[in-house]
Amino acid sequence: MKSRIFLLSALLAGNTLLAQTKPAPVVIEGVVPGVATGFVYLQKFEEKIFRTIDSVAIEKGKFHFKSSIRLPELYGLTVDNKKSPLFLFLENTKAVKVTLDTAAYYKNSVVTGSPGQDLFEKYKQSRDVKIDEFIKTNPSSIVSAYVLYRNFSYRLTPEEINQNINLLDASLHGTPYVKTLRQLVVTLDKVAVGKQAVDFTASNPEGKPVKLSDHFGKYLLIDFWAAWCGPCRKENPNLVNAYQKYKDKGFEVYGVSLDKNKEHWLKAIEKDSLVWTQVSDLKYWHSEPAALYGVRAIPANFLLDPSGKIIGKNLKGEELHKKLEELLGGQSGSVLKSSK
Numbered sequence: 001m002k003s004r005i006f007l008l009s010a011l012l013a014g015n016t017l018l019a020q021t022k023p024a025p026v027v028i029e030g031v032v033p034g035v036a037t038g039f040v041y042l043q044k045f046e047e048k049i050f051r052t053i054d055s056v057a058i059e060k061g062k063f064h065f066k067s068s069i070r071l072p073e074l075y076g077l078t079v080d081n082k083k084s085p086l087f088l089f090l091e092n093t094k095a096v097k098v099t100l101d102t103a104a105y106y107k108n109s110v111v112t113g114s115p116g117q118d119l120f121e122k123y124k125q126s127r128d129v130k131i132d133e134f135i136k137t138n139p140s141s142i143v144s145a146y147v148l149y150r151n152f153s154y155r156l157t158p159e160e161i162n163q164n165i166n167l168l169d170a171s172l173h174g175t176p177y178v179k180t181l182r183q184l185v186v187t188l189d190k191v192a193v194g195k196q197a198v199d200f201t202a203s204n205p206e207g208k209p210v211k212l213s214d215h216f217g218k219y220l221l222i223d224f225w226a227a228w229c230g231p232c233r234k235e236n237p238n239l240v241n242a243y244q245k246y247k248d249k250g251f252e253v254y255g256v257s258l259d260k261n262k263e264h265w266l267k268a269i270e271k272d273s274l275v276w277t278q279v280s281d282l283k284y285w286h287s288e289p290a291a292l293y294g295v296r297a298i299p300a301n302f303l304l305d306p307s308g309k310i311i312g313k314n315l316k317g318e319e320l321h322k323k324l325e326e327l328l329g330g331q332s333g334s335v336l337k338s339s340k
Contacts, residue, residue: 022070022071023068023069023070023071024068024069024070024071024092025066025067025068025094026065026066026067026068026069026071026090026093026094026095026096027064027065027066027094027095027096028042028064028065028067028077028088028095028096028097028098029062029063029064029065029095029096029097029098030062030063030077030097030098030099030100031061031062031063031098031099031100032058032061032062032063032079032100032102033061033099033100033101033102034061034102035058035061035079035102036058036060036061037057037058037059038057038058038079039055039056039057039058039079040055040056040058040063040065040077040078040079040100041054041055041076041077041078041079041081041085042054042055042056042065042067042069042075042076042077043075043076043077043078043081043085044069044073044074044075044076045073045074045075045076045087046176047176047180047285047286048150048285049284049285050076050078050084050085052081053067053069054067058079063100069090071090071091071092071093072089072090072091072092072116072141072142072175073089073090073142073175074087074088074089074090074142074146075088075089075090076088077098077100077106078106079100079102083105084105085106086098086100086106086109086111087120088111088114088117089114089116089117089119089120089142089143089146090114090116090117091114091115091116091141091142093113093114093115093116095113096111096112096113096114096117097111097112097113098110098111098112099111115141116141116142116143119138119141119143120143120146123143123147129147131147131148131151131152131156131164132163132164132167134147135148135164135167135168136167139167139168139169140169140171140172142172142175144168144172145168145172145175145177145178146177148161148164148165148168148177148181149177149178149180149181150177152164153181153184153296154295154296154297154300157188158184158185158188158189158192161181161184161185161188162185165178165181165182184294184296187291187292187293187294188294191292191293191294191302191310192310193310193311193312193313194309194310194311195309195310196307196308196309196310197212197213197222197302197304197308197309197310198292198293199211199212199213199308200212200288200289200292202256202279202280202281202288202289203279203280203281204277204278204279205262205265205266205269205278210277210279212254213308215252215254215277216304216306216307216308217306218250218251218252218306219246219250219251219252219303219304219305219306219324219327219328220251220252220253220254220303220304220306220308221239221251221252221253221254221301221302221303221304221315221320222254222256222293222301222302222303222304223239223253223254223255223256223299223301224256224258224289224290224293224295224298224299224300224301225255225256225257225258225298225299226257226258226259226265226298227257227259227261227264227265227267227268228259228264229258229298229299231298231299232298232299233268233272235299235316235317236272236274237272238316238317238320238321239253239274239320240272240273240274241321242320242321242324243275243276245321245324246324246328249328250306250328251324251328252276252277253276253277254276254277254279255269255274255276255277255278255279256278256279256280256287256289256290257278257279257280257282257287258280258283258284258285258287258290258295258298259280259282259284260282260283260284261282262280262282265278265280265282299316300313300314301313301314301315301316303315303323
């Protein structure tokens with residue numbers, strides 16, 4: 001009898017997860033102030049990128065979608081698929097109305113008929129959000145899964161990520177967000193402080209493959225950055241300063257770019273005077289080296305000892321200088337023994 005109950009529970013859980021990914025009919029209608037003609041694009045959010053899945057013409061400033069899409073999920077609306085869209089959270093709702101204000105990147109747009117959107121707007125206005133409390137208050141909302149995935153995963157330990165996943169309603173455990181987070185936990189464990197760095201090979205600006213482990217033998221900083229990343233560019237002068245100060249004492253940098261435009265990447269290298277080794281597969285957020293290291297926000301870095309063991313993570317500003325001074329302040333040569 002107990003085995004039958006267990007089997008029934010498993011089947012019901014499976015059906016719940018299947019149901020949440022099943023397409024459902026949704027009507028999205030709205031107006032675009034000041035725009036009489038053109039197109040509105042409906043996009044789906046996948047791994048930090050919005051991809052267009054449908055479009056309709058704007059007629060006399062109005063638009064109307066009648067689509068069968070997977071719910072619950074994050075979508076986007078835009079009149080220019082080369083720019084960031086209006087975030088649109090859709091859950092178990094039949095119809096949504098939108099005033100798509102194209103000024104200031106849709107900042108003044110208005111959405112009605114979507115509880116998920118209401119919660120997301122409330123979240124954006126909040127300060128000092130504690131993710132566990134947010135999830136406990138909204139355990140069944142797709143917004144909770146998204147916020148955990150997008151805004152908190154890069155600052156939480158693997159244990160904390162798992163704890164927060166367990167706070168989510170089971171109906172959300174089949175979402176791409178939770179699946180990505182579970183894989184992230186596995187990845188972060190592999191690149192934790194004290195572990196040997198995961199080796200990889202990527203191409204430099206000349207297209208030549210460069211292996212990470214070929215740079216072992218010094219204290220090596222794996223620096224994840226991109227030309228389009230404002231905080232990265234702001235941190236670069238500090239990194240240049242640290243490199244110039246400690247390069248002759250046994251410090252090296254291995255830059256990994258998350259760019260997708262090679263020209264922009266090369267210009268940023270030159271402008272920021274990044275004279276150390278640089279590599280990139282030009283795959284943006286689908287960067288394979290970034291995936292190996294669980295990088296979900298940049299700038300990010302990993303400091304390795306001469307043997308290739310990870311001894312520090314995300315050292316920036318004065319913190320990086322203090323760590324290097326601790327390790328290399330008394331060194332006079334560039335070849336060091338591995339630390340125990």
